Amino acid sequence: MSLFQNIVIIILLIIGAGFLSLTEIALAGARKVKLKILAESGDARAQRVLDLQANSADFFAASQIGLNAVAILGGILGEGAFRPYFLALVNRFYQGPWAETIGFTLSFTLVTSLFILFADLMPKRLAMIAPEKIAVSVIDPIQIFIKVCKPMAWVINAIANLLFRLFKVNTTRDDNITFDDISAVMDAGAQAGVLQKQEHHFIENVFELEERNVPSSMTTRENVVYFTLKESEASIRQKLAEFPYSKFLVCSENIDDVIGYVDSKDILVRILNNQSLLQLNENTIRNVLTIPDTLTLSELLDRFRSTKEKFAVVINEYALVVGVITLSDIMITVMGDWVTPIEAEQQIIKRDANSWLIDGSTPIEDLKHALGLDEMPDEENYETLAGFMMYKLRKIPRPADFVSFNGYKFEVVDVDHFKIDQLLVTRLQETLNDTIPEEESD
Structure with missing residues (x-):
């Protein structure tokens, strides 16, 4: 050719x-x-x-x-x-x-x-x-x-x-989409400008509902405001004025003897109609949804949807009340500051570029978001920052006790009756590798 x-x-x-x-x-x-x-x-x-x-x-x-x-x-x-x-x-x-x-x-x-x-x-x-x-x-x-x-x-x-x-080689292709795959797509969308920053944050929080347990978003036991059957009218009026909640637990004598809940709207109607509040009765007390503290937020949403309720009491394995949670609490978890009431106390306060004042009851997921951490050590053993400190220190912390982890120093600032109220978290100047053994003050 x-x-x-x-x-x-x-x-x-x-x-x-x-x-x-x-x-x-x-x-x-x-x-x-x-x-x-x-x-x-x-x-x-x-x-x-x-x-x-x-x-x-x-x-x-x-x-x-x-x-x-x-x-x-x-x-x-x-x-x-x-x-x-x-x-x-x-x-x-x-x-x-x-x-x-x-x-x-x-x-x-x-x-x-x-x-x-x-x-x-x-x-x-x-x-x-x-x-x-x-x-x-x-x-x-x-x-x-x-x-x-x-x-x-x-x-x-x-x-x-x-x-x-x-050679026993499996040639079956795994096409299951994981959360990491979706997260990577969301990150790419955010970098490309398809997703705005707040939209990216919302979507991440929605997926976290499968991983976060109810205690991470509930109102804890010590902060629950409730009425007793023998509550005086003056006390009821005072609590209604002091705490702008839409629902209040009703208990027999103490918080673990839950009877139901009352809607503040019903009580206000009685006040407007000049009716007596000296005794709460079955006309105002409603049945309350009771859930275990092991549920995830996603499972709780399903419960709320099936029961048409928006308020639940959380109990532990010993049938003790550990807190209450509402549909609004879940929405706050998803949307953060966008739906958080102005009067609510901030759990995480950024002092400067390298330090934060953080409430001890802050959920670990919120802490990781604030500090940019991917994970905490053995986080299946605790749910809050206070739990992390107690787990690492192996004792009830005192002021000035601290733990160092992943380039951050977590120092106890205030303790009230064995409860860790506030911690100072500081980013260390030198990057630390893995978990540094916990240290505590004398």
Whole structure:
């Protein structure tokens, strides 16, 4: 064949190899979520791409058959077509024993470079730009190509499957989407400007509802305001004026003898109608939802939805009341300061760039958000910052006791009747590795 014919054949081989490389990357990189959206919108080609991804063995076998056959044929034709011309060029400057080798090397380098650039590198980079769009566009011709290569592909796949079984290699693809996958997509969306900062924060908090337990968002036992059956009218009026809550527990004598709850609206109606409040009765007391403290916030939302309630009492394994929680508390957990009442006391106060005053009852998840920590040590053993201190110190902390962890110093500032009220958290100047053994003052 003439040089022109060889060049035309090589160009056709490069185009064929480029098409296979483009298709291989596009079909492998096409995201299932986007393909499903296209399929649901009526694009039948997108569904065929999904089907091919689910059974990709025949495609990859056919693709490798085509790519390797084209590469070998291109090398043979290229070397035979270009070597005489390179040899003639070399003989003008050098006619020694190495002339044949130099001519072969130059022709091999030229053909290899052409295939690497136009049949491999450029098609693959183009496929990575819009894999779903390209995969949908090439699905029809590639299915024809797969049918042509079916007999040889079947033999190759049979041998490959036999070897996989022999070496006990699991070839099943795991397509389950984890929270880390979704979080990575959200982070990418935030960096690209698709998600605003507050939207990103809200979405993260929604997913955390599956991990956060009820105690992380409830009003703790010592802060619960409740009425007793013998509560005086003056006391009821005072509590209504002092605490702007919409619901109050009603107990027999102490907080662990829960009878139900009253809605402040019902009491205000009685006041407006000049009715006596000397005795709370069944007309005003409602049945209260009681839940264990082991529920997650997501499970509690399901309970609220099924019972049509918005208020619940939280009890522990000893049937003691540990707190109360409302639907608003869950919303505050999701939306943070956007729905937190102005009069509510801040649990985390940033003093400067490297120090915070933090309430001991602050949930660990809120602490990690504020300090930018990914995890706390053995955090399954506690739920609040006070619990973290007690777990690390192995005692009831006193003022000036401290723990150092991951470049932060957690120092107890105030303790009230064994309760850690406030801590000073300081970012250390030197980055610390892992957990430093806890230290405590004398």
